[in-house]
Amino acid sequence: MSKVQLSNVIKTYPNGAEAVRGVDMEIQSGEFIVFVGPSGCGKSTLLRMIAGLEKITDGQIHIDDGLINDVSPADRDVAMVFQNYALYPHMTVRGNMSYGLKNRGMPKSEIDKKVTDAAEMLRIGDFLDRQPNQLSGGQRQRVAMGRAIVREPKVFLFDEPLSNLDAKLRVQMRIEIKRLQRRMNVTSIYVTHDQTEAMTLADRLAVINDGKIEQMGAPIDLYNNPETLFVASFIGSPQVNLLPVTFDGQHLVNGNLKLAGFSDLPNSKELVLGIRPDELSLDDNGQFPLRVDIVEQHGSDNLIYGGILGATDDGVEEMEFCFKTSQDMLPDLDSTLTLGFNAERAMVFDKTTGDRLR
Amino acid sequence: MKQWNWRLISTHAILIVGVCFMSLPVWVAFATSTHSAEHILRNGLQFWPGSDFVETYRQVLFVDGGVMKSVLGTTMLKNSLILGIGFAVGKVIISMLAAYAIVYFRFKLAVPLFWVIFMTLLLPLEVRIIPSYEVVAGLGLLDTHVGLIVPLIASATGTFFFRQFFRSVPDELLEAARLDGATAWGFFKDILVPLSKTMIAAILIIMFVVGWNQYLWPLIMTTKEENYTLVIGIKQIYQILAEGGELPQYQKAFALTILATLPPVLVVLVFQNWFVKGLVESEK
Numbered sequence: 332m333s334k335v336q337l338s339n340v341i342k343t344y345p346n347g348a349e350a351v352r353g354v355d356m357e358i359q360s361g362e363f364i365v366f367v368g369p370s371g372c373g374k375s376t377l378l379r380m381i382a383g384l385e386k387i388t389d390g391q392i393h394i395d396d397g398l399i400n401d402v403s404p405a406d407r408d409v410a411m412v413f414q415n416y417a418l419y420p421h422m423t424v425r426g427n428m429s430y431g432l433k434n435r436g437m438p439k440s441e442i443d444k445k446v447t448d449a450a451e452m453l454r455i456g457d458f459l460d461r462q463p464n465q466l467s468g469g470q471r472q473r474v475a476m477g478r479a480i481v482r483e484p485k486v487f488l489f490d491e492p493l494s495n496l497d498a499k500l501r502v503q504m505r506i507e508i509k510r511l512q513r514r515m516n517v518t519s520i521y522v523t524h525d526q527t528e529a530m531t532l533a534d535r536l537a538v539i540n541d542g543k544i545e546q547m548g549a550p551i552d553l554y555n556n557p558e559t560l561f562v563a564s565f566i567g568s569p570q571v572n573l574l575p576v577t578f579d580g581q582h583l584v585n586g587n588l589k590l591a592g593f594s595d596l597p598n599s600k601e602l603v604l605g606i607r608p609d610e611l612s613l614d615d616n617g618q619f620p621l622r623v624d625i626v627e628q629h630g631s632d633n634l635i636y637g638g639i640l641g642a643t644d645d646g647v648e649e650m651e652f653c654f655k656t657s658q659d660m661l662p663d664l665d666s667t668l669t670l671g672f673n674a675e676r677a678m679v680f681d682k683t684t685g686d687r688l689r
Numbered sequence: 690m691k692q693w694n695w696r697l698i699s700t701h702a703i704l705i706v707g708v709c710f711m712s713l714p715v716w717v718a719f720a721t722s723t724h725s726a727e728h729i730l731r732n733g734l735q736f737w738p739g740s741d742f743v744e745t746y747r748q749v750l751f752v753d754g755g756v757m758k759s760v761l762g763t764t765m766l767k768n769s770l771i772l773g774i775g776f777a778v779g780k781v782i783i784s785m786l787a788a789y790a791i792v793y794f795r796f797k798l799a800v801p802l803f804w805v806i807f808m809t810l811l812l813p814l815e816v817r818i819i820p821s822y823e824v825v826a827g828l829g830l831l832d833t834h835v836g837l838i839v840p841l842i843a844s845a846t847g848t849f850f851f852r853q854f855f856r857s858v859p860d861e862l863l864e865a866a867r868l869d870g871a872t873a874w875g876f877f878k879d880i881l882v883p884l885s886k887t888m889i890a891a892i893l894i895i896m897f898v899v900g901w902n903q904y905l906w907p908l909i910m911t912t913k914e915e916n917y918t919l920v921i922g923i924k925q926i927y928q929i930l931a932e933g934g935e936l937p938q939y940q941k942a943f944a945l946t947i948l949a950t951l952p953p954v955l956v957v958l959v960f961q962n963w964f965v966k967g968l969v970e971s972e973k
């Protein structure tokens with residue numbers, strides 16, 4: 332159980348790429364933190380700096396009270412699970428799991444006990460004498476986790492550990508990782524670009540964009556109260572509906588649309604209105620005429636995609652919207668639905684800065 | 690169908706001619722080595738085995754003065770083996786270490802150094818044979834196994850092969866090992882060496898054959914008969930034949946030649962699978 336603290340951490344690669352541009356973060360003991368963000372935003376770089384696999388250009392990283400900037404990876408007492416597992420191909424599962432302990436000079440009997448216990452916990456006990464190429468993807472993943480677990484490190488680091496698995500296995504493993512982490516109560520940092528994984532695993536979620544933390548907090552808070560346009564559009568599936576608007580003193584205006592219920596917004600600026608697909612509802616007095624394009628049936632609910640008549644954006648007529656509804660709502664294609672929304676729960680952003688205005 | 694048959698026949702005919710071309714001399718050498726010296730002198734090269742097989746090979750291998758003035762065939766065989774094995778093992782060790790340094794240690798001169806090593810491929814031993822001789826003589830290593838082997842083991846080819854191989858090993862393995870607390874030496878011995886097993890085997894085999902066939906360097910290096918390798922022995926015995934004198938011992942010369950070809954052939958046959966695997970394997 333350990334705290335991790337990052338202060339103004341910066342990474343510039345030798346080729347000049349600024350991968351991380353000043354990250355501050357305090358991670359409590361036993362917390363499960365997820366870094367999420369688009370490809371190339373610097374998630375892996377940040378994680379690898381904590382692991383010691385990348386040099387820290389500037390700033391400080393502490394684990395517990397020790398500054399670890401110049402501590403070697405082995406001495407940081409962290410364990411990492413890699414995306415491609417990185418198992419030693421010529422060693423058995425047992426060999427893979429015990430290698431780190433052997434290097435630390437642990438007596439053989441103790442190693443055996445730890446490996447057996449961890450294998451039990453991960454249900455790979457039957458495979459201990461196999462080599463990685465005789466295992467399925469899911470089993471390899473477990474071995475990679477086992478290799479991390481036996482070390483009993485201060486911090487677990489995961490870099491997209493599930494992205495090589497098929498969808499069903501991914502869900503299983505996700506639950507298992509969460510369960511293991513609860514049980515072992517080890518501080519964990521998990522990198523992913525899958526927002527379902529991010530939402531479900533995290534105690535706290537850090538949304539990273541272009542080397543900086545956009546917002547950090549409990550997943551549900553980020554969903555309900557995104558502070559920026561980026562976070563609003565990144566968190567939530569299906570994505571939030573975005574409509575460029577201006578404010579005329581009483582209404583938000585786009586083309587023929589005039590949306591009431593807003594006040595205290597700047598007149599002159601370009602704004603963006605954000606409405607989650609499940610905040611829309613069928614409403615005969617509603618403001619959005621939606622021409623139905625595609626209906627996706629997901630089982631318990633349907634997603635209806637279509638264009639909003641009269642709404643434009645830079646020459647695009649009929650802004651695309653998504654409407655989430657129940658499974659018995661099956662409109663004809665090209666029919667028009669009238670949708671309303673709750674202005675109280677809608678979000679408004681400054682289009683240029685991306686800041687949330689209300 | 691007919692045309693296809695023709696093709697089959699002609700390709701096979703070419704192959705068979707090729708095989709005969711390559712193996713007939715070896716066969717003639719073997720057949721001749723099993724006849725007596727008088728028989729050969731009278732009738733020339735022989736195409737069918739005679740009755741003196743046991744006698745000739747016993748003389749060559751085990752009888753003092755049977756083939757050279759004093760050295761036995763077995764001693765030369767031993768010297769050749771020491772050279773072949775020492776050469777191969779030395780080359781593998783040196784080139785693995787060199788490749789390890791070049792690939793995994795980011796020192797400034799790694800790339801230029803690699804190209805320098807690579808360029809020595811263009812310079813055969815013959816180019817540096819005089820200075821090498823000077824150095825070895827200066828160290829008092831003439832007529833020793835160490836002096837015979839060490840100057841030969843630096844290997845651009847081996848370094849190049851291992852470098853390519855190490856570069857194909859995923860970086861994550863190194864990173865995982867670092868997190869697992871492996872030292873630089875630990876990573877090399879616990880991970881890289883076992884991963885390179887088939888590669889090592891292939892290079893060992895090739896280099897054994899190359900070492901076995903070394904000619905010029907051992908010729909210059911060895912002055913005492915007891916240090917002759919088989920290849921040098923062959924050279925000497927043919928020289929004696931050419932100089933004439935008493936009844937020429939052609940059968941012994943041929944026997945020595947056959948003995949010199951056997952070990953490399955055996956090594957390649959026995960380790961064929963490993964050899965091929967090492968050269969074609971890409972899946973790690």
Ligand SMILES: Nc1ncnc2c1ncn2[C@@H]1O[C@H](COP(=O)(O)OP(=O)(O)OP(=O)(O)O)[C@@H](O)[C@H]1O
Pocket residue numbers: 344345346348349350368369370371372373374375376377524
């Ligand atoms: N070794 C490197 N040398 C130079 N630039 C690098 C290096 N590694 C990463 N970068 C750059 O740093 C930025 C961040 O990379 P990083 O791998 O951290 O992204 P990521 O968020 O993990 O993306 P992904 O989701 O695709 O894995 C990228 O723009 C990348 O091009």
Ligand SMILES: [Mg+2]
Pocket residue numbers: 374375376
């Ligand atoms: Mg990454």
